[in-house]
Amino acid sequence: MDYASVAKKILQRVGGQENVISLIHCMTRLRFTLKDESIVDDEAVKKTKGVMGVMKKAGQYQIIIGNDVGNVYAELNKLGNFSHDAPKKTEEKKEKRNLLSMLMDTVSGVMTPIIPAIIGAAMIKVLLTLLPMIGILDTEGNTYNLLSVIGDGAFFFMPVLIGISAAKKFGTNVYYAASIALIMLHPNFISMMEGAHEAEETIKFLGFLPVTYATYSYSVIPIILAVWSLKYVEKLVDRITPVVTKNFLKPMLVVLIEAPIALIVLGPLGAICGNVLSDAVYFVHDKLGFIAIGLVAGIYPFVVMAGMHHAFTPIKLGVIATSGFENFICIGELCSNMAQGAAALAVSVRSKNKDFKQIAGSSAFSALLAGITEPALYGVTLRLKRPMLGACIGATVGGLFGGFFQMKCFGIATPAIVTIVQYVEESRPASLLIAALTILLTVVVTFIATVLIGFEDVVDEEDEEETAGGMELAATVAEPLPEGKEIFVLSPVQGEQIPLEKVNDATFSQEILGKGTAVIPEKGVICAPFDGKVDVMFETGHAAGLVSEEGVELLVHVGVDTVNLEGKYFYPKKKSGDTIKKGEVILEFDKEKIAEAGYDITTPVIVSNSERYARITPVQNGKVQELTPILEIV
Numbered sequence: 133m134d135y136a137s138v139a140k141k142i143l144q145r146v147g148g149q150e151n152v153i154s155l156i157h158c159m160t161r162l163r164f165t166l167k168d169e170s171i172v173d174d175e176a177v178k179k180t181k182g183v184m185g186v187m188k189k190a191g192q193y194q195i196i197i198g199n200d201v202g203n204v205y206a207e208l209n210k211l212g213n214f215s216h217d218a219p220k221k222t223e224e225k226k227e228k229r230n231l232l233s234m235l236m237d238t239v240s241g242v243m244t245p246i247i248p249a250i251i252g253a254a255m256i257k258v259l260l261t262l263l264p265m266i267g268i269l270d271t272e273g274n275t276y277n278l279l280s281v282i283g284d285g286a287f288f289f290m291p292v293l294i295g296i297s298a299a300k301k302f303g304t305n306v307y308y309a310a311s312i313a314l315i316m317l318h319p320n321f322i323s324m325m326e327g328a329h330e331a332e333e334t335i336k337f338l339g340f341l342p343v344t345y346a347t348y349s350y351s352v353i354p355i356i357l358a359v360w361s362l363k364y365v366e367k368l369v370d371r372i373t374p375v376v377t378k379n380f381l382k383p384m385l386v387v388l389i390e391a392p393i394a395l396i397v398l399g400p401l402g403a404i405c406g407n408v409l410s411d412a413v414y415f416v417h418d419k420l421g422f423i424a425i426g427l428v429a430g431i432y433p434f435v436v437m438a439g440m441h442h443a444f445t446p447i448k449l450g451v452i453a454t455s456g457f458e459n460f461i462c463i464g465e466l467c468s469n470m471a472q473g474a475a476a477l478a479v480s481v482r483s484k485n486k487d488f489k490q491i492a493g494s495s496a497f498s499a500l501l502a503g504i505t506e507p508a509l510y511g512v513t514l515r516l517k518r519p520m521l522g523a524c525i526g527a528t529v530g531g532l533f534g535g536f537f538q539m540k541c542f543g544i545a546t547p548a549i550v551t552i553v554q555y556v557e558e559s560r561p562a563s564l565l566i567a568a569l570t571i572l573l574t575v576v577v578t579f580i581a582t583v584l585i586g587f588e589d590v591v592d593e594e595d596e597e598e599t600a601g602g603m604e605l606a607a608t609v610a611e612p613l614p615e616g617k618e619i620f621v622l623s624p625v626q627g628e629q630i631p632l633e634k635v636n637d638a639t640f641s642q643e644i645l646g647k648g649t650a651v652i653p654e655k656g657v658i659c660a661p662f663d664g665k666v667d668v669m670f671e672t673g674h675a676a677g678l679v680s681e682e683g684v685e686l687l688v689h690v691g692v693d694t695v696n697l698e699g700k701y702f703y704p705k706k707k708s709g710d711t712i713k714k715g716e717v718i719l720e721f722d723k724e725k726i727a728e729a730g731y732d733i734t735t736p737v738i739v740s741n742s743e744r745y746a747r748i749t750p751v752q753n754g755k756v757q758e759l760t761p762i763l764e765i766v
Contacts, residue, residue, distance in 0.1 A: 135200065138182040139207035142195060145177045149212035150675055150695060156245075157205040161506060164193040167671065167695070184491065184511030187437075196510040213637060213693060242301055242356055243445050246293045249286050250445070254545035254554075256283035261542070262553045287449065291316055291348055291355040298359035304366055308386055309359045312394050316348040316355065321395075337392055344400035350453040352446030353409075354402030358394035365390045410447045417460045422535025428464030429531030430524045433472065433509055441465075448544050457557075462541035466555070466567075467530035467574045468523075469547050473499030474578035475523040476508035479516065483589055500575070503548030516587040526578025534570040539563070619680075620751070621763035622661040622714070624688050625735055628652040629756045632736060637692045640736040646687070647748040648738035649762050658688055658719040658735075659758050660712035669710075669718075670695075673702030676718060677740065684765065685741040690721055692732040701725045715759060737762065 143149065146164055151172075153165040166172065174186050177195060182204065187194040197204050208214070260279055263269035269276050286293065291313040299309035315321065325345050328335045335343040348354055369385045370378075417424045435441050444461050451458045473496045480492035495507035513520040540563070541547075543554035555567035623629070628651065635641045635650050664680040674694040678686045690702070701722040712718060723733050739748050751761045 135182075135203040135207045136210075138180060138197075139204050139211060141180045142177065142183070142204070143208060143211050145173060145180065146193060146195075147171050149214075150670060150689070152212065152214055153695075154215040155205070155208060157201050161187070162195040162197060162201060162205060162208070164195070165191060166193050169193055181487075184495075184507050185515060187510065196506050215696075238301070238356065239352065239446060242294060242297045243352070245297045245300075247445075249293060250544065251546055253283050253286035254543050255551070257543045258545050258551050258554050259283075261556060265553070265556070287453075288349045289313075289317060290350055290352065290449070294352055294355045295359055298356050299362070302360055302363045304359060304363040305386075308362055308366065308383075308390070309355075311387060312358050312362065312390055313355050315391050316358075316394065316399060322347075322349075337396060341392070341396055343396055346400045346403040348399060348403075350449050351403065351406065352449070353406045354394070354399040357398040357402045357405075358390070361393055361398055362386075362390050365393070406446060406450055410450055413444075413447055414451075414460060422532060422538075425460060425463050425467075425535030426528045426532035428461065429467035429471070430528035432464050432468035432527065433505075433513070433520065433523065436468075436505065436509060437514070445544065452542070452544065457540040457542050458544075459535075459538065459540045462544070462547060463534045463539050463570075464527075464531050466541075466547035467527045467534060467570065469499055469503045469505050470530065470549075470571050470574040471523040471527035471578040472505040472508040472513060473497075474526060474575040475519040475582045476512040477575075478522065478579045478582035479512050479519055479587060482583060482587075485589055488589075499548075501549050503546035503551065518585045518587040519582045522578055522582030522585050525581045526574050526576075529577045530570050530574025533573050534566070537566045537570075539566055539570060617766070619682055619684060619765040620761040621684065621686065621737070621739070621765065622759045623651060623756045623762040624658050624661045624686075624718075624737065624758070625651050625653045625655070626657075626758045627654040627735075627756065629750065629753050629762055630734070631750065631753060632738075635692065635734055635736055636732055637736075640689070640692075640738065643742075646738045646740045646742040648687075648736060648742075649750040650734050650736045651756060651762070652734050653690070653723055656721040656723040657717055657758075658690065658721075660714055660716045660718050661686065661759065662712075662714050664712055666706045666708055666710045666712060666718065669704050669706060669708045672697065672699040673704045673719065673721070674699075676704075676706075678712065678718075683741075683744070684739060687736070687738040687740045688719075689736045689738070690719070690733065691726055692734060694726060694731050694733075697726065697729065697731070701729070739763065739765065 151167045156163045177186055185196040264271050295309035295313035296306050299306040329345040369382050373382045448458050476492045477496035480489050483489045492512045495512050499505045499508045513523050541555055545551040552567050557563040630650050632648050632650050633641045662680040667677040667679045669676050672695050675689040703720040706718040726733055745765050747766045749764050751764050
């Protein structure tokens, strides 16, 4: 895969850098937060080679790439200076949701970024089970004990990881959040609470506030609630502390107020909520027995599609921490993952499309061996629809089998063939055989069901740039200028003209958006450089796309990263679709306020359809007035 090419096409098709508020990625997906999703052509994004599917979830535009997501993400970051933090909430209508739905969404959102750390620790635990079984590692030796600490560290100190992730999600100080988590896990606090609990006594803060006994290692919800409240405590303390004392008084008050709230109120409340959630889930298992496992296995792909699967992680963690194993969700997950892989494998075998056969095959390999199902789910089974039914049938059968023979899971590594050892029960030698047969049955039934149900094969859809004979490209690119003809682009702003390569943004300096020049404004006024129209006036007012009567497409971008001001200090005088006359004011801005806010006001002037022309060169560098020539186009 040409990662650079894929990244460039994706960025173009989501609306360019100007439309991207932030960009992060998980194990298989690019997660864009976009300014305006309505301008994105979903079909064009889906047709991009290397893209397996698109999802819109929780304000994010998610593009499924698969195992190569990290490489595409790296190339995207070369194209633009994207924020990698959770974006600030915009003032938009929020969908009304019940409390449970909001809690599950929050837990899932907080859990997602820390999944790699959890998987890393879980895989070490898998090794600790596997290596002694084959006689390589002595369970009484120092190496085993050290590896045990390494594998358990991320789980025992889970609240610290959760606190950091939650702080980013809620927009509060990361280090305050980590400090609160560390307080909850302090050895003296744990010892004091356990001692009081064993003596049937109650610890009281200030002599009258009872501190309810709860265990916070391996926990998730208590610290999420604590960090949520931290946001408001921090704001309150910031308001009431004098400016001259903020550097020492504010931190002290924040911790002094928040720590008791976390230990006395929200920590115990979170522990109760976690127990209630766990009890609710396992109530179904208690009532339906192994049938419940089959049902969970069958519907689990839709849980993944809803993005809710990570919300089960704290439930599984809590059960394993207290009982040593989990025998419900983990079994359903395994069967679901195997079924997605088997369905993709069946599609790979039966498909006549060479490219899609390869995609389906790699997706099957990823799901079966590594347990990463998004490529198979979004790129194959969901895309073709019928194979999803085959996967659900196979997963249900496998879940019923595993449940009937009382499979147990002793870790939370991603369920897959390579992690089958986490389903091995030391006192039950047959457990490995049962786990293997569960996987085999799931794969065989899914494969047969998918083949029998059939599917409509994928027909090649070439990218826009690769259509036969360049027909589509020819339709969108105008004829070059006649020999000897030239066009001069006038400056839309008064100031100091500089080469485009000196702009402190790779998207402009490397001519990713096109060739052009840049001006450091002396006045906060942008004028129309020609007769034509406003193709697009960005909602934030910081940039405008103009089209001349001669077909020159010009992007005038005021400042670097000024999209983050969200329209502050920008005053558009024209809107998208308006006709313009040379010299008309199309935009005003407060350049002093923008500079005071810490933004570079250098204004790139880009010919965005540069590919149409043979040459685009700056006329001069140095002082320019409004409507004096700055670019020559031939």
